[in-house]
Each structure stands twice: as structure tokens, then as C-alpha cells.
Amino acid sequence: MSLSPAFLDELRARTSLSTLIGRTVKVQKAGREYKACCPFHNEKTPSFTINDEKGFYHCFGCGAHGDAIRWMTDQRGLPFMEAVKELAQAAGMDVPAPDPRAARRAEQTRGLHDVMAAAQGFFEEQLGGIDGAEARAYLQRRGISDATRRAFGFGYSPDSRGKLKTALKDFGESVLIEAGLLIDPDGAEPDSGKTSKRDSYDRFRGRLMLPIRDIRGRVIAFGGRILGQGEPKYLNSPDTPLFDKGRTLYNIDRASPASRRSGRIVVVEGYMDAIALAQAGFAEAVAPLGTALTEHQIERLWKMADVPILCFDGDSAGQKAAIRAAARALPLLRPGMSLAFATLPGGQDPDDLIRAEGSAAMETVLGSSEPLVERLWKHEHGAAPLDTPEQRAALKQRLSALTDAIAHPDVRAHYVQAFRERYDALFFARRPAFASGPRHSPRTGGGNWQRDRRGNWKPPLPPAGTEVRAIGESGMEQRLLRAVLASLLRHPEQIALHREMLSGLQIADSALAQLLDAMIAASFRKETVETQGLLTILGQGEVYNMAKGMLRADTFTFTPHRMTADPGRAARDLDEAIRVMAQGPELEMNLAAATRRAMEDVSEANLSAQQQALTAHRNHLARLAELAQSEDII
Structure with a gap:
């Protein structure tokens, strides 16, 4: 059964x-x-x-x-x-009724396990015999000890088309073909009734053999490395009823218990890398089997450790493999489950590094692994030049594609924030009025924030003599600003996420400025501030009435069809609107400076670039103001 x-x-x-x-x-x-x-x-x-x-x-x-x-x-x-x-x-479960076909498949599977165990015994015997001399010499050159050879079950497949077939003939030719040990040149399916015109022959010939085991330690496939010249360098068993290379990890039977002792699991490129690490004391290493890391393999890794370390070679191929794995993991990410990346020195694999500098150097590499978010940012940042506005916009688009691939909403939101912070730090420098000293939470009493007479925290004022154009002096800005504040009133959890940029805004309308100050100050509280709490903080008066009016307006979002728009899109549009408002005064100051320099015949090209940037900004502002549909915002 x-x-x-x-x-x-x-x-x-x-x-x-x-x-x-x-x-x-x-x-x-x-x-x-x-x-x-x-x-x-x-x-x-x-x-x-x-x-x-x-x-x-x-x-x-x-x-x-x-x-x-x-x-x-x-x-x-x-x-x-x-x-x-x-x-x-x-x-309290009922055992399913017997299924004759399933029983036959189970019996067939047991037979395949038996034939794979017999093949493993044959290969090990050949390695110790006369034909295995070259393979033993290769292991000695690679520094593989006898203890490691026995632990991993190294063997040798003679350079013959029929030695294994003859040795295991009692199992039957069809079973040997199904197990992937023989090649049927005519491709006849087992038990199909067709008669092959040509004889089957051994799949592995003249190769150093390694058994591939399942989590229970049973041999389910083989990997063979050629000795001398020839292709392919490494040959794995084909997929069989026992072996699915996309669901299996080499050395998982030994690495799984080792990972519980060390608290980590390390993924390397190939099985010889995993063996070199194990011999050096890193028993928690596994490797994919000739394919890029799959979703099934990532899920299996997470059963052993919350943040597996991917340690691939520092060359171009190794780093491409790392990025492919990172992209494959994005839709699977969930709270606490991620990947980390350790990069080996260029041109070295784990064996090279351990031989040259010892196990301590390998531990240093693993200990300096970087999180998935950092590896993705570095890759996209270095993928193309970032000299023009179009190239910078392309970077932003690539980052958005990555975050859109993340299925879990909380994880996706944190990646959006992390990429936004890195992007803004790279391209949007803080204005001098708010870069004159370190920022601290007002709770600590440090930084530029100060208490007013009532004991409330207030954002810093610009240094004396600093000319900063206030936001809200144009109709479009006024409309967009009111839309942003209305959205923050309805979703106070967004205030802390944008606090740094919001605190740098200079607002012409005193009531709107007072409302924003109150919201920023409230966002520093330990407890989560809700909409009603903000209204209580405002008390009675002009600002309170204005806020109540905003809340009476129709449901706010920056996206069209706002009643059906997804929350993630609305949050992204809010982020975009805040950044556009913050950029405006800085762009105008840059244009003014470029104009002065152009009058001195220094750089007309720079003046043209600044003019184009400000025009693009104003067009962007107009589009956002239109999307805000501010006729609903009182």
C-alpha cells in the first residue's frame, strides 16, 4: 500500500x-x-x-x-x-483505502533504492581496485583525506560501456535504465513492450563518482567528474522517480543536522565546494545540482535556517548565479525569512581560499555576508551609468520591479522604504537649512528639535539669512500639499515613514504648517497615533476645523479610480508626492545659482540643464496635483 x-x-x-x-x-x-x-x-x-x-x-x-x-x-x-x-x-484521521497502482509504484520505488545502493557499492569497489588508480591520485592532489572519501562515499566508474550493466544484471535492464544508470539509445520507455534495436550502455564512464543522497541518507542519484579531458566536466543522473534535481540539495543529509548545531546553512556552487568546506570543519554546506537555485530548494533551506548564506565565487558567473537566486527568492520572502550573500575573493573557490589562508579566512567571508536588500541595491546601482535623469529614472524603475515581485505586503513595504532611503540619499541631498547638525529623536532632547512653551516638540528653523522658498506659494503646490496632509491625517502610520523629508518642508500657509508640525511631533510618540488622537492634540481652533474638514472629504488617494485602487499603489503615490514637493525649492535654488554663474560666462550648459530639470519637476508636480483631485479635499 x-x-x-x-x-x-x-x-x-x-x-x-x-x-x-x-x-x-x-x-x-x-x-x-x-x-x-x-x-x-x-x-x-x-x-x-x-x-x-x-x-x-x-x-x-x-x-x-x-x-x-x-x-x-x-x-x-x-x-x-x-x-x-x-x-x-x-x-482522528482515516487511512486511505489501498490503491493497487500506488502499491505497484511503491514497490517499484523500493526496487530503485535497492539498485542505487548496489551501484554505490560497485563504484566504491572500483575506486579501491586497479582501475581506480587515476581517481585516487586525483583525490590526493585535491587534498581529499581518506576519512572524507569514506564519509562522502567517493567511487569510480570504469571507462567501459558495460561493466556496471553486467555487475547489476540481476536487477533487470529496464530497472537500471529507469534508475538513470544505463542509457537506452533508442529511448524505449520501461515496460512499454518495445524492443530496442541497439544495446543500452553505462551512463557514467571514466568518472570520479559521488552519490547524491536524500534527507534520509539514501542514494537517489550520482554525480560524476571526468578525469582528464572531456565534456561535460560534471555529469549528474537524469531526473528519475527518485531524483528531481530542482528539489534536491547535495549533502543535505549531513548538512541538515550540522545546521542545527551551527545555526546556519551555507549554499555553495558545486558538490566539490561542499566537500572542501566539510573537510575544513564547515559541515553545514549544501549545493544545487547543476541548476540555478529553485523555489523548492529555497523553501527547503528555510527549514534549516531562517537566513541561508549563499557563498558563490567572486567571478562574473558566480555573481550572476547569486543575483538569479536573489530574484527567485523575492516572491517567497516572508517575515524573518531571507537570504544573505558572502562573496569569495575573485578567482577563488572555497577550496582555494582554505588552502591558501586556512579555515579562519573562510569564516571571515561567511561572517561578513550582506543581507539580500543590500545585495540587490548594489547590483542595480552598478548595473548601468547614472549620469543622466533618464538613467536615474531607470534605476528607480528597476528597484520598483524588484519590490513589485515581493508577495508579502509587510516585507514589500519595508523593501520599498529601504530602496527609497538609498535612492534619495544618492540623488537628493538635504537642503542646507536642515543639514547643519545631527538629527535626533526629539524624545532624547538632542539634535535641532526644541520644545515650545507648552512642552511640545517643534521642528528646527532654518539658520538666519538662509533664503528658502516656501511651499504652497503656487496653486498647484497648494493643491498637492493639502492632498498630502489629508492623506497623512487618514493614515497617520505613514507620517513616521516620511518624517525626515516632511520636517524639511517650508510651508507658506501658517495653518497648514502648524498642522504638519503637530503631525510630525505626534509621530515620535511610543504609542501608535491614530487619526482621532491627532485631532485631540490639535485641540479647538482654526487648524482643528481645517483638519476636520479634510476628514469630511471623500476618501483620498493619489491614484485614479480611488475607491478600487490598491493600498500599495496609494502609498507609493504619496511617497512620490512628498519627494516632488521637497525637490522643488532645491531645484529653484540650483537654477538661481546656475543663472548667476551663466551671467559670469561660466557654464551656459549647466544653466540649460537646471532649467530642464525645473521644467520637468513642474510638469511632474502638475500631474500629481491633477491626480490628487483636490476638489474633494476641503
Whole structure:
């Protein structure tokens, strides 16, 4: 009888592993996990851990590892189906009725596991024989110790078209083909009834062989490295009923328990990299199998560590692989789950670095890994020149494409903010009036903020003699400013996100300026300030009445069809409007300075550029003011 993976996953999810094990073993709480003395070997100090959240147990002493079903079969000695039935009864689940076809597939799978184990034994035997001399010499040159060779199961496939086929003939030719060990030149499907016109032959010939194992340590495929000249340099088994290269990670059976000891998982480019790291003491290393990192592999990595470290070569190919993995991860990101990136020195792989500088140098590389957001920003920032407005706009567009790919709304919002801060710091310098000293939260009493007579915090004033044109002197600016303030009244959580830029605005209308000051000051409070709280702070009077009028207007957004627009779009438009308002006075000051220089025959080209920038800004302002539909904002 065969059971579907979905049924078994549900059964594991419904079973409290700590409760199950606690029926026969004394367990005690240890943080988020439980611990006990291992029931599989004698020990006095507990090294046996139980993780209910992830549904597994593991002993750091003897290596025992498994889930609820494995516990019932290994510790209780029950057959698989009896274990499942007992757990299902306790969980209130019905075991599915037998499916003859599924039973045949299960039997077939067991046969494939047997043939792969036999092939592994054959390859190991060949490595120790006369034909394996060249392979043994290669391992010696690479510095692979005998202990590492045995631990990873190195073998050798003779340079022959039929030695493996002959050695494993008792399994049957069709099974060997299905397992990916033989190549059928005519492509006949197993059990199809067709007769091949040409003989099948060994897939791996004259190669150093490495078994690829599943999480339970069973051989499911092989990787072979050619010795001497030839292509491909590395050859993996094809996809089979046991092996899906997009769902498998090399060395996962050894790296998974090691990751729980070290608290991290490291992803390298190839299996020889993972082996070199393991030999140097970094047992928590895995590698994809000839493909870019897939969604399934990323999800599997997150089961071992919240922030896996991708350590790829520093050359162009390695960095492209890192960015492909970063882009693949974006739709999957969720709170706490991300990626980090460690870059090796140019031209070096892990083995090169460890041989040249030792394990400490490798630890330094891993310890200096940078977060996903930083790696994405650096890549996009360096992807193209940023000399013209069009090139800078292209950077902004590329960053927006990245954030749009993130499915989780909270994670996406934080990436938008992080990219915005980096973009603004790069292209929009703070105006001198507000760059005269460090900014501190007014709660600390530091920086340029000061208390008024009532004890309320007020933003800093420009230094004496500084000429700054106030916002709101033109009709378009007035309309856009009122729309922005109305939006902030309705969504006070947005104030803190834009506080730095809002505090730099000079507003011509005293009532609007007072309203903005009150909102900024309120955003520094520990507790979240809501709309009603803002109105209470304002008290009675002209500003209070103006704010109430804004709230009585129709629902505000910067986007057309505002009743159906998504909140993310509205937030992006609000961000854009605030930045456009903040840029206006600075652009006009730059134009004035360029005009003075042009009158002195210094740079007419610079004057033209400043004029074009200000014209573009005013057109942008007009578009936003129109979108704001300020007839609804009282």
C-alpha cells in the first residue's frame, strides 16, 4: 500500500512529537524545543532534541534523526503501515483505502533504492581496485583525506560501456535504465513492450563518482567528474522517480543536522565546494545540482535556517548565479525569512581560499555576508551609468520591479522604504537649512528639535539669512500639499515613514504648517497615533476645523479610480508626492545659482540643464496635483 505525501504531511502536522516521545521518554522544555537523554544510545547528559514546530527529533550524540513515523518504526519497532495506522487513529484521521497502482509504484520505488545502493557499492569497489588508480591520485592532489572519501562515499566508474550493466544484471535492464544508470539509445520507455534495436550502455564512464543522497541518507542519484579531458566536466543522473534535481540539495543529509548545531546553512556552487568546506570543519554546506537555485530548494533551506548564506565565487558567473537566486527568492520572502550573500575573493573557490589562508579566512567571508536588500541595491546601482535623469529614472524603475515581485505586503513595504532611503540619499541631498547638525529623536532632547512653551516638540528653523522658498506659494503646490496632509491625517502610520523629508518642508500657509508640525511631533510618540488622537492634540481652533474638514472629504488617494485602487499603489503615490514637493525649492535654488554663474560666462550648459530639470519637476508636480483631485479635499 502507498500513501500520498499530502496525507503523510497532514499526519505529521497533527502529531505532537514531544507528546508522542514523552510517553516513553522523560522530556523537558528547553527554549523553543524539548530535550531528553537519547533513547537510542546510553548517555547521562541530554543531547536528544525534539522540535515540534519542524516535526523532527535529532540526537547530537549518535545522529539519530526522524519524524513521528520514524520514531514509531525505529524506537517502537512497528512496521511502517502499523506505525501510520496507530498515529492516524490518535490524530482522528482515516487511512486511505489501498490503491493497487500506488502499491505497484511503491514497490517499484523500493526496487530503485535497492539498485542505487548496489551501484554505490560497485563504484566504491572500483575506486579501491586497479582501475581506480587515476581517481585516487586525483583525490590526493585535491587534498581529499581518506576519512572524507569514506564519509562522502567517493567511487569510480570504469571507462567501459558495460561493466556496471553486467555487475547489476540481476536487477533487470529496464530497472537500471529507469534508475538513470544505463542509457537506452533508442529511448524505449520501461515496460512499454518495445524492443530496442541497439544495446543500452553505462551512463557514467571514466568518472570520479559521488552519490547524491536524500534527507534520509539514501542514494537517489550520482554525480560524476571526468578525469582528464572531456565534456561535460560534471555529469549528474537524469531526473528519475527518485531524483528531481530542482528539489534536491547535495549533502543535505549531513548538512541538515550540522545546521542545527551551527545555526546556519551555507549554499555553495558545486558538490566539490561542499566537500572542501566539510573537510575544513564547515559541515553545514549544501549545493544545487547543476541548476540555478529553485523555489523548492529555497523553501527547503528555510527549514534549516531562517537566513541561508549563499557563498558563490567572486567571478562574473558566480555573481550572476547569486543575483538569479536573489530574484527567485523575492516572491517567497516572508517575515524573518531571507537570504544573505558572502562573496569569495575573485578567482577563488572555497577550496582555494582554505588552502591558501586556512579555515579562519573562510569564516571571515561567511561572517561578513550582506543581507539580500543590500545585495540587490548594489547590483542595480552598478548595473548601468547614472549620469543622466533618464538613467536615474531607470534605476528607480528597476528597484520598483524588484519590490513589485515581493508577495508579502509587510516585507514589500519595508523593501520599498529601504530602496527609497538609498535612492534619495544618492540623488537628493538635504537642503542646507536642515543639514547643519545631527538629527535626533526629539524624545532624547538632542539634535535641532526644541520644545515650545507648552512642552511640545517643534521642528528646527532654518539658520538666519538662509533664503528658502516656501511651499504652497503656487496653486498647484497648494493643491498637492493639502492632498498630502489629508492623506497623512487618514493614515497617520505613514507620517513616521516620511518624517525626515516632511520636517524639511517650508510651508507658506501658517495653518497648514502648524498642522504638519503637530503631525510630525505626534509621530515620535511610543504609542501608535491614530487619526482621532491627532485631532485631540490639535485641540479647538482654526487648524482643528481645517483638519476636520479634510476628514469630511471623500476618501483620498493619489491614484485614479480611488475607491478600487490598491493600498500599495496609494502609498507609493504619496511617497512620490512628498519627494516632488521637497525637490522643488532645491531645484529653484540650483537654477538661481546656475543663472548667476551663466551671467559670469561660466557654464551656459549647466544653466540649460537646471532649467530642464525645473521644467520637468513642474510638469511632474502638475500631474500629481491633477491626480490628487483636490476638489474633494476641503
